[in-house]
Amino acid sequence: MSTSPNASDVLVVGGGMAGLAAAIGQRTNGASVTLVERAPEFGEVGAGLQLAPNATRLLQRWGLLEKVMEIGVKPRHLVFRDALSGEEIARQDVGAQFQATYGAPYVVVHRPDLHRILVEECHRLGVELANGVEIEKVETAGDTATAFASTGETYRAGVVLGADGIRSALRPAVSGDQPVGSAYVAYRGTRPIAEVENAQDLEDVVVYLGPNCHLVQYPLRKGELLNTVAVFKSPSFERGIEQVSGVAELEAELQEAYKDCVPEVRNSLKNLTASIRWPMYDRDPIRNWVDGRMALIGDAAHPMLQYLAQGACQAFEDAAVLQDVTAATVFAGEGVDAGAWDAALAAYNEARAERTATVQRTARVWGESWHVEPGIARSLRNTLFKNRGDDYRYTDWLYGQDAAPGIAAPNLAAARA
Structure with missing residues (x-):
């Protein structure tokens, strides 16, 4: 199949974290892989990304962790503070013992930097990359999937992996659902630390929890940049207005949301790009992600709110499971065993659907606990946070080396091509 124009063993639709990781896994297995991206060039917006051990173990498996560590930061702690009082309510050490427990470090990285590393690895492995290609639908006939682009061009493959994000054009083949608005929006900003007034906590990921709002800060690029994210309930978004055209109105909403917070939080709002906001959506979990071939x-299958910092992490888990369950379909020099694809995709779906549904639902609950109003709920939340300490019982289910079903141990993975 791979000898024909626009034909390959695997077609990946979408050039974000999920698509690139999936392409790396499949190409490592020996499949011919084409990845198409609708944007005219590859790239990501300049924001920070937290990579927990369940993701960095997989970067290590793919031989990419060292490159990520060269441009990332290993924070010392995850710190939670009450945004109204400034009181520290929890501190999780993510240093040596944490790394030994989970077999990999906790790393924060500039999203464009990680994206570039993945693109470069795809090039190195021989993945065919194409920009400006928007796939509208996929049809299966026998053991071949055909993807139809908006230009009328078609792509054929043994299997198509839809990694086209939360508003996936391919998801309607398995579900008629729509994205769910959370009423919250995010404002982001990344600035050189040398330009930030009174910069502090430059070795930690710090989260301030407030009523209907929170703020996150951490360093990037070996401490050269400071990443700031403010998330709050937006009255205009609640009214169904996704974007507001006036900068003054955006700024007014932002300032109003944090008006009762401590000065450290209010001053940090200066680090944001207040003219742009990201409305926060997820979707309800679905059990089936497969339609034929x-x-x-990634987000096309299980978009989640940001509170557990697991969007990219779960996408990497998807790619690793797909790599493992399809390894037996690939025979060096002989192409792909077409009859094994159906069983492999079913095994992938079975291994991932329940885990990602748990992460999606937990992220919603986690966000609700962050944003409680002053009073009994706030006091209870702060008490619960103070009592958890460094107890790994609260993170084993998410970061543990045996937590993600279907992923083989890194040293059992197929050798890199």
Whole structure:
């Protein structure tokens, strides 16, 4: 199949974290891989990304962790503070013992930097990359999937992996659902630390929890940049207005949301790009991501709110499971065993659907606990946070080396091509 124009063993639709990781896994298995991206060039917006051990173990498996560590930061702690009083309510050490427990470090990285590393690895492995290609639908006939682009061009493959994000054009083949608005929006900003007044906590990920709002800060690029994210309940978004055209109105909403917070939080709002906001959506979990020879991965399959910092992490888990369950379909020099794809996709779906549904639902609950109003709920939340300490019982289910079903141990993975 791979000898024909626009044909390959695997077609990946979408050039974000999920699509690139899936392409790396499949190419490592020996499959011919084409990845198409609708944007005219590859790239990501300049924001920070937290990579927990369940993701960095997989970067290590793919031989990429060292490159990520060269441009990332290993924070010493995850710190939670009450945004109204400034009181510290929890501190999780993510140093040596944490790394030994989970087999990999906790790393924060500039999203464009990680994206570039993944693109470069795809090039190195021989993945065919194409920009400006928007796939509208996929149809299966026998053991071949055909993807139809908006230009009328078609792509054929043994399997298509839909990694086209929360508003996936391929998801309607398995579900008629729509994204769910959370009423919250995010404002982001990344600035050189040398330009930040009174910069502090430059070795930690710090989260301030307030009523209907929170603020996150951490360093990037070996401490050269400070990443700031403010998330709050937006009255205009609640009214159904996704974007507000006036900068003054955006700024007014932002300032109003944090008006009762401590000065450290209010001063940090200066570090944001207040003219742009990101409305926060997820979707309700679904059990089936497979339609014939098409399977969804990443946000196309299980978009989640940001509170557990697991969007990219779960996408990497998807790619690793797909790599493992499809390894037996690939025979060096002989192409892909077409009859094994159906069983492999079913195994992938079975291994991932329940875990990602748990993460999606937990992220919603976690966000609700962050944003409680002053009073009994706030006091209870702060008490619960203070009592958790460094107890790994609260993170084993998410970061543990045996937590993600279907992923083989890194040293059992197929050798890199």
